[in-house]
Structures are given as structure tokens and as C-alpha cells.
Amino acid sequence: xxxGSDEEDLHALAKRLDQYPNFAVDAAxxxxxxxxxxxxxxxxxxxxYQDRILYGSDSIVLxxxxxxxxxxxxxxxxxxxxxxxxxxxxVIRFGGGTSGNPAREAxxxxxxxxxxxxxxxxxxxxxxxxxxADRA
Numbered sequence: 001x002x003x004g005s006d007e008e009d010l011h012a013l014a015k016r017l018d019q020y021p022n023f024a025v026d027a028a029x030x031x032x033x034x035x036x037x038x039x040x041x042x043x044x045x046x047x048x049y050q051d052r053i054l055y056g057s058d059s060i061v062l063x064x065x066x067x068x069x070x071x072x073x074x075x076x077x078x079x080x081x082x083x084x085x086x087x088x089x090x091v092i093r094f095g096g097g098t099s100g101n102p103a104r105e106a107x108x109x110x111x112x113x114x115x116x117x118x119x120x121x122x123x124x125x126x127x128x129x130x131x132x133a134d135r136a
Contacts, residue, residue: 002058046086
């Protein structure tokens with residue numbers, strides 16, 4: 001579930017994570033919501049629940065070879081921006097500046113490397129057994 005559908009209320013999400021020990025969430029398409037939160041609140045939330053948060057993407061790749069390069073360039077740009085938000089203290093720009101998606105800036109969370117490893121890889125491997133079974 002994308003931040004448990006509680007992306008606007010990390011306190012409510014924390015209560016559910018505390019209540020249900022087998023509940024895990026992903027951050028797919030919700031990183032910009034984390035960027036709207038108070039930086040320290042979001043950072044402490046991610047650190048506390050780092051074993052139960054997975055990074056994911058909501059990107060869709062349609063079978064149109066004419067747009068493959070542009071599609072992958074766009075997906076990579078989003079993932080790189082989100083990585084910088086989690087991994088650095090840099091100011092990151094979110095949104096496209098349109099009325100439906102106004103631009104805003106947020107300081108990155110600068111999570112420690114062990115938390116980054118869990119959120120971006122280890123949790124997925126643990127929560128989805130067999131995910132890497134076909135890899136050598």
C-alpha cells in the first residue's frame with residue numbers, strides 16, 4: 001500500500017504500523033507527500049519504521065517503441081530525484097509548477113546508509129520471498 005493510504009497523516013500510519021506488526025508499506029508515488037511533511041517528522045518516521053517501508057515506483061511503461069527513450073529518461077529522472085530526497089540534505093524540487101501540481105521545494109532527509117539499504121533493497125527482498133531467485 002502506498003504509505004498505507006495515510007500519506008497525509010504519518011501519525012495515523014504510525015498507529016497502524018504499531019498495531020499490525022505484519023503491515024508494511026511502499027513509498028511508490030508518495031515521496032512528494034513525504035516532502036510536504038515537516039522534515040524532521042518525516043525523517044524520524046522513516047527511521048523508526050525503516051524495516052517496513054519499501055521504495056517502489058508507480059511508473060507505467062507502455063509498449064510504444066517510439067517513446068521508449070523518453071519514457072525511461074522520465075522514469076530515471078523521478079527515481080534519481082527521489083533518491084536524492086532520501087539520501088541527501090540537498091533542496092529538492094517537486095512538482096511541475098502547474099496549477100494541479102504546483103512546484104515546491106523540500107530539503108532532503110539525509111537518511112543513514114543502513115536505512116537507505118533497507119528501504120531501497122533489503123526490505124523488498126525480505127518481504128517478497130523469491131524476488132531475486134532467478135538471479136545468479
